[in-house]
Amino acid sequence: MNVRDSSRKLQCMSRLRQIGIATESFYASRRKYPVFLASDPGYQGPTRNDSVLAQLLPYLDQQPLHDSIIPESMPSMGEPPTSKVNSEVIKTNVLAFVCPSDDVPSGGTSFRTNYGTTTGIHATWSWGKPLPGKLEEQGLWGGLRSANQPGKILDGLSNTVFFSERLVGDGDSSVFTPSRDVAKSGGYSHRPADAIANCTLVKDVSEHASYLGWSWLPQGYTHTAYNHVMTPNSKLPDCFDNWNHHTMAQGAMTARSYHAGGVNVVFGDGSSRFISDSIALEVWRALGTNHGGEVTNDF
Numbered sequence: 001m002n003v004r005d006s007s008r009k010l011q012c013m014s015r016l017r018q019i020g021i022a023t024e025s026f027y028a029s030r031r032k033y034p035v036f037l038a039s040d041p042g043y044q045g046p047t048r049n050d051s052v053l054a055q056l057l058p059y060l061d062q063q064p065l066h067d068s069i070i071p072e073s074m075p076s077m078g079e080p081p082t083s084k085v086n087s088e089v090i091k092t093n094v095l096a097f098v099c100p101s102d103d104v105p106s107g108g109t110s111f112r113t114n115y116g117t118t119t120g121i122h123a124t125w126s127w128g129k130p131l132p133g134k135l136e137e138q139g140l141w142g143g144l145r146s147a148n149q150p151g152k153i154l155d156g157l158s159n160t161v162f163f164s165e166r167l168v169g170d171g172d173s174s175v176f177t178p179s180r181d182v183a184k185s186g187g188y189s190h191r192p193a194d195a196i197a198n199c200t201l202v203k204d205v206s207e208h209a210s211y212l213g214w215s216w217l218p219q220g221y222t223h224t225a226y227n228h229v230m231t232p233n234s235k236l237p238d239c240f241d242n243w244n245h246h247t248m249a250q251g252a253m254t255a256r257s258y259h260a261g262g263v264n265v266v267f268g269d270g271s272s273r274f275i276s277d278s279i280a281l282e283v284w285r286a287l288g289t290n291h292g293g294e295v296t297n298d299f
């Protein structure tokens with residue numbers, strides 16, 4: 001790694017740490033963490049879809065930008081993303097969301113919220129109710145009813161990753177870039193093992209998403225979330241099922257970077273760390289869940 005790459009890696013970690021500090025400030029102010037989705041009590045759909053990153057803007061010296069966001073239930077997840085009521089906001093660059101090692105478009109984000117090892121909220125929840133035996137797969141924001149209090153994070157804040165990074169999509173629908181884009185899988189990914197099997201079998205990449213991470217505004221796997229289904233910078237491409245609605249689909253959305261050998265993460269206690277690509281899958285998954293009950297040794 002040359003001096004420039006090393007400097008960018010440290011800058012990237014510093015900005016990710018800022019997001020961790022902003023999360024702590026959010027909690028100190030409101031006695032809860034940002035919500036996953038703001039929805040009506042019966043969960044008939046989201047009433048607004050601001051990402052966790054968007055909710056943290058006031059704690060990143062971006063209060064005016066936060067106040068300019070017009071509530072919107074579901075911005076367009078098209079390629080590229082658009083918004084009928086936040087057309088300027090969605091293009092606004094926020095330096096704290098940009099890793100200098102990547103080529104991030106204005107309005108894009110390098111950093112993402114951890115959804116745990118769940119392949120998607122529909123694999124874990126059904127109409128606002130948790131499916132049996134699935135909650136142990138969640139990260140802090142991996143379900144419709146998030147663990148928004150530290151006491152609910154049974155694995156401990158220092159053992160639970162809150163945020164990591166992912167390379168943005170290449171922005172070219174005619175080309176599939178495995179490290180950046182997401183392919184359509186041929187089968188449903190109800191569990192992590194299903195997702196890995198489906199991503200292993202991906203051959204036809206004519207259907208894929210190329211605008212991943214092009215907006216920090218909407219919540220969801222397309223732009224602002226990732227999971228711990230596969231280890232960092234996995235050689236397998238990410239893939240999702242239910243392609244017509246891939247923002248809410250099921251699959252693998254992996255932490256990825258251009259840093260040699262791993263990715264940066266921030267834990268719930270605000271500490272940051274560089275995690276090696278060679279981390280054992282079971283340890284990486286344990287760090288991704290908030291109440292799986294796993295014991296993690298040094299990594």
